Amino acid sequence: MTRILVCPQEFKGTLTAARAAEVIAAAARAALPTAEVLKQPMADGGPGTAEIVGRARSAAIRSVTVVDAYGAPVKATFALIERDSTAVIDSAAAVSLAATAEGRRSPLHSTSRGVGELIRAAVEAGSTRVILGVGGTASSDGGAGAARALGLLLVDANGLELPDAAIHLARLAHMADEVAGTLSALEVRVAVDVQNPLTGAEGAAAIYGAQKGLLDWQAPALDAAVMRWARRVREDLGREIEHIAGAGAGGGIPAGILAALPHATIESGAALVAEAVGLREQIEAADLVITGEGSLDAQTAFGKAVGHVAELAGEVGTPCLAVAGVVEAVPAALADAEPMARSDAEVAVALGEPERLLAEATTRLVERWDTVRGT
Numbered sequence: 073m074t075r076i077l078v079c080p081q082e083f084k085g086t087l088t089a090a091r092a093a094e095v096i097a098a099a100a101r102a103a104l105p106t107a108e109v110l111k112q113p114m115a116d117g118g119p120g121t122a123e124i125v126g127r128a129r130s131a132a133i134r135s136v137t138v139v140d141a142y143g144a145p146v147k148a149t150f151a152l153i154e155r156d157s158t159a160v161i162d163s164a165a166a167v168s169l170a171a172t173a174e175g176r177r178s179p180l181h182s183t184s185r186g187v188g189e190l191i192r193a194a195v196e197a198g199s200t201r202v203i204l205g206v207g208g209t210a211s212s213d214g215g216a217g218a219a220r221a222l223g224l225l226l227v228d229a230n231g232l233e234l235p236d237a238a239i240h241l242a243r244l245a246h247m248a249d250e251v252a253g254t255l256s257a258l259e260v261r262v263a264v265d266v267q268n269p270l271t272g273a274e275g276a277a278a279i280y281g282a283q284k285g286l287l288d289w290q291a292p293a294l295d296a297a298v299m300r301w302a303r304r305v306r307e308d309l310g311r312e313i314e315h316i317a318g319a320g321a322g323g324g325i326p327a328g329i330l331a332a333l334p335h336a337t338i339e340s341g342a343a344l345v346a347e348a349v350g351l352r353e354q355i356e357a358a359d360l361v362i363t364g365e366g367s368l369d370a371q372t373a374f375g376k377a378v379g380h381v382a383e384l385a386g387e388v389g390t391p392c393l394a395v396a397g398v399v400e401a402v403p404a405a406l407a408d409a410e411p412m413a414r415s416d417a418e419v420a421v422a423l424g425e426p427e428r429l430l431a432e433a434t435t436r437l438v439e440r441w442d443t444v445r446g447t
Contacts, residue, residue: 074107076100077354080364081377083116083397086426087122089113095427096362096395099434103131106444114355116340116377117263118207122160125203126151128349131160136193138186141210141216142176143169143236148186149391150194158201159194163187163325171286180239182244188221195254202260203348204329205341206322212277212284213238214270222332223251241297247308249330251355261334263341265375268312268320270327271299273288276320284323290337291305298324305331342380352384360441361385361392362434369398372403382406393441395433397422410437
């Protein structure tokens with residue numbers, strides 16, 4: 073009997089990873105009725121990471137009220153794996169870009185404080201380790217808000233504590249480490265899917281500011297403010313956060329975590345999630361892997377979940393196929409790929425009827441693979 077493992081990431085804007093896995097699995101079963109089809113949704117540090125890892129590890133779900141990217145109260149959840157005291161947190165649970173109305177987006181006035189509050193809540197619940205995903209966030213304060221919630225004190229030249237918004241970092245004159253011992257000993261693994269530094273031409277403001285609502289003329293001001301924050305961390309605390317690969321992910325949240333917590337590390341989100349759910353072992357037990365995402369392109373092989381799935385499959389010798397909304401480039405590790413939209417006209421259809429087109433694309437892909445292996 074053929075064993076198929078289905079492990080897509082989210083199809084951004086249309087389908088969660090879990091729902092995409094359901095659709096692909098159903099289509100694969102219909103195309104190969106005798107096959108055993110298993111599902112393992114994937115993530116790379118973006119929204120859904122906590123749910124996916126938590127479900128795979130039988131975690132309890134905890135709820136807490138924190139502040140969103142603009143200081144308003146919001147209910148957020150995290151997963152707590154009680155047997156090894158690990159919390160899995162999505163930063164977007166607190167500071168979600170998708171949940172922030174376009175008219176409300178103003179990165180200069182944003183804060184990541186809610187992320188730090190989630191980490192504190194996890195520690196209060198008994199966590200000694202944290203896996204933190206930083207994708208899908210609305211904040212752009214270089215992680216300063218999260219660091220402040222964890223215990224860093226930021227003051228201006230008059231010794232007054234700064235207001236909690238990104239642009240006020242331009243007035244930062246001094247900072248002090250008042251992080252409690254229970255927090256400073258915390259092991260945090262920050263899951264990222266990009267390698268951008270915090271500042272500069274490839275930094276958080278320049279590359280990702282626009283999608284969070286930052287206007288072109290505002291970008292230099294935000295970058296300068298965050299640069300000042302990084303310089304003060306370097307000079308006052310002796311910690312480097314500005315030029316580290318991945319520190320600019322999620323509006324710079326990894327930088328803030330590194331500033332406040334000395335045992336924090338930045339890691340590939342896809343690799344971290346794969347490790348947490350035991351993906352390699354699942355792939356080794358499969359005869360075929362089917363993965364997928366919204367757009368298969370040149371970036372897929374660099375830190376994205378689909379690229380990592382394909383690499384693992386290649387390492388263990390299991391063929392790997394991918395289905396995507398559009399296919400612009402196919403990583404070498406993939407045996408084949410199939411788009412949901414095969415023309416520009418079908419792109420709008422795919423956005424409006426993602427489940428139908430995903431099922432149809434999966435059917436074409438699996439039938440083609442079955443034909444090839446039978447020849």
